[in-house]
Each structure stands twice: as C-alpha cells, then as structure tokens.
Amino acid sequence: MLKNKRQQQKNLTRKHLLEIAIKQFGETGILATRTADIAKHANVSHGTVFAHFSTQEDLLTAAVEEFGSQITQRLHELIDTNSSLSKILDAHITGLIEFEPFYTRLIIERRLLPANVTNTYVMIQSTISFHIGIAAQKELDQGIVRKLPVHLLYNTWIGLIHYYITNGDLFCSSGSVLKRYRHELLQHYIDLITI
Amino acid sequence: MKQCIACGMPMKNPEDFAMGDSAKEYCRYCSRPDGTMQSYDEKLNSLTTFIIKTQGLEEKAANLAAKSMMTKLPAWKRQSPI
Numbered sequence: 001m002l003k004n005k006r007q008q009q010k011n012l013t014r015k016h017l018l019e020i021a022i023k024q025f026g027e028t029g030i031l032a033t034r035t036a037d038i039a040k041h042a043n044v045s046h047g048t049v050f051a052h053f054s055t056q057e058d059l060l061t062a063a064v065e066e067f068g069s070q071i072t073q074r075l076h077e078l079i080d081t082n083s084s085l086s087k088i089l090d091a092h093i094t095g096l097i098e099f100e101p102f103y104t105r106l107i108i109e110r111r112l113l114p115a116n117v118t119n120t121y122v123m124i125q126s127t128i129s130f131h132i133g134i135a136a137q138k139e140l141d142q143g144i145v146r147k148l149p150v151h152l153l154y155n156t157w158i159g160l161i162h163y164y165i166t167n168g169d170l171f172c173s174s175g176s177v178l179k180r181y182r183h184e185l186l187q188h189y190i191d192l193i194t195i
Numbered sequence: 196m197k198q199c200i201a202c203g204m205p206m207k208n209p210e211d212f213a214m215g216d217s218a219k220e221y222c223r224y225c226s227r228p229d230g231t232m233q234s235y236d237e238k239l240n241s242l243t244t245f246i247i248k249t250q251g252l253e254e255k256a257a258n259l260a261a262k263s264m265m266t267k268l269p270a271w272k273r274q275s276p277i
Binding site: 073076080115116118119120122123125126129130133149150151152154155 | 205207208245246247248249250251252256257259260262263264
C-alpha cells in the first residue's frame with residue numbers, strides 16, 4: 001500500500017517535471033534551458049530532476065515523447081471513429097497549438113539537439129503522417145482527394161504549418177500563429193488536394 | 196490499453212492485434228502472414244520502409260530513427276545494437 005502510494009507520488013512528480021520542462025523549453029528555448037531552471041520552476045531540488053531523468057537529454061527526449069504520445073493518441077482515436085481527413089488535420093493543428101511554444105523551439109533548434117531527439121521526432125512525424133494517410137486513402141477511394149504519394153501529401157501539409165510556425169514572428173507578432181491562421185491554412189490545403 | 200511490444204502501437208480493437216487475437220502482445224503490422232511475430236531484422240526493415248513511405252526521408256536517416264525507436268520497445272530492448 002505504502003509502496004503504491006510512493007509510486008503514485010513518483011509518477012505525479014515525473015508528470016509535473018515534464019509539464020514544467022515543456023513550458024520552460026517553450027519559453028526560453030531548448031538549448032538555453034538549464035535543468036536547474038526546471039527544478040526551480042517545479043519547486044523541487046535539482047537532485048530530484050536527476051532522480052527521474054538521468055541526464056538532461058533523457059528529460060528532453062521524454063518531453064518530446066510526451067508531446068508525441070498526446071498528439072498521436074488523439075489522431076488514433078479519430079481514425080477509429082472514421083473521421084474525415086479535414087477533422088484529422090484540424091485535430092493535428094489543435095494538438096500542435098497545445099504545445100505550440102515547445103514545438104516551435106523543437107523545429108527551430110532540432111538540428112542542434114542530440115540524435116535521440118531527432119529520432120524520436122522522426123517517429124512522431126511518421127505516425128502523424130500514417131494517420132493522415134489513412135483518412136486521405138478513404139477520400140481518395142471516394143474520388144474526393146487527388147492521388148498523391150503519402151509522403152508528399154504529408155510534407156505539403158507539414159511544410160505549410162512549419163513555414164508559419166518558424167516565421168511566427170512575421171505572421172503574428174503576439175499570440176499563437178496557428179490559432180490565427182488555422183482555418184486559412186486548413187482550407188487552403190484541402191482546396192489543393194481536392195479534385 | 197495494450198501496446199504492441201514490437202512497435203508501440205496502441206491496440207484497442209481485436210482487429211488491431213495479430214490475427215485478430217487480443218491475447219497476443221503484438222499488432223497486425225508486426226506479425227507475419229502465419230501470425231508469428233516478425234524478427235528484429237524484419238521489423239527494422241519494415242519500420243525503415245514505413246518512415247520512408249510516410250515522410251520520404253533518405254534511407255540512412257529512416258534506418259537510424261527505426262533502430263532508435265526499437266531500443267525502447269519491450270520486444271527488442273535487449274538485442275538492439277545501436
């Protein structure tokens with residue numbers, strides 16, 4: 001019983017640390033954030049961070065995995081209920097908005113980050129693309145969507161999103177660039193791929 | 196919810212499992228036609244192909260990401276040589 005309670009507390013602290021890390025990485029940048037800053041904002045000792053994540057790289061990889069699992073789980077559920085391509089894309093943007101500051105830093109700084117982070121990032125993008133591809137295939141079979149290779153269908157979509165995110169300061173000087181342009185981008189993309 | 200031990204995919208409905216058998220620990224994408232689980236090399240190969248198909252990356256990057264992912268999965272933890 002006591003052991004279960006201790007485990008529960010441990011899981012809660014880990015979750016809390018991940019939430020704070022995602023927030024800090026988003027606010028100050030991934031490379032510029034120190035584990036000591038994360039500990040301070042999480043109100044725990046510096047040692048507590050390392051009790052949960054043996055290195056800073058582990059913490060960052062876990063943060064990227066947390067982002068990935070939340071976004072892909074939602075897409076997986078939508079595919080399960082036969083949602084349209086437009087709904088899947090909309091859910092993708094909603095998921096990105098929830099993590100927008102962190103995701104922005106991730107795509108801007110990714111080439112400077114450890115290989116493990118890139119590998120995790122690649123798997124997340126493939127999983128998202130896979131789900132979008134399933135919804136697109138159904139609409140392709142119905143003659144609604146153009147026949148395009150899965151990778152180009154996805155890269156066209158994510159390329160558009162990433163262009164706005166990485167240049168967010170030019171498109172939207174304050175607030176969320178995705179919130180501001182989501183409908184325009186989604187509509188434009190659907191128009192592009194629709195027959 | 197169960198997760199496939201070989202690729203991490205969440206398995207909720209019977210059709211997600213190998214041969215539609217929800218007692219199995221791996222998914223339909225990780226099984227061979229006879230229902231047995233793919234080997235490490237087979238899975239590495241199919242995951243690499245999956246990444247190339249979904250993102251168009253070059254084989255080297257796709258292969259590295261696939262290997263890295265497999266080190267984290269219960270089915271391959273011990274044998275993944277990175």
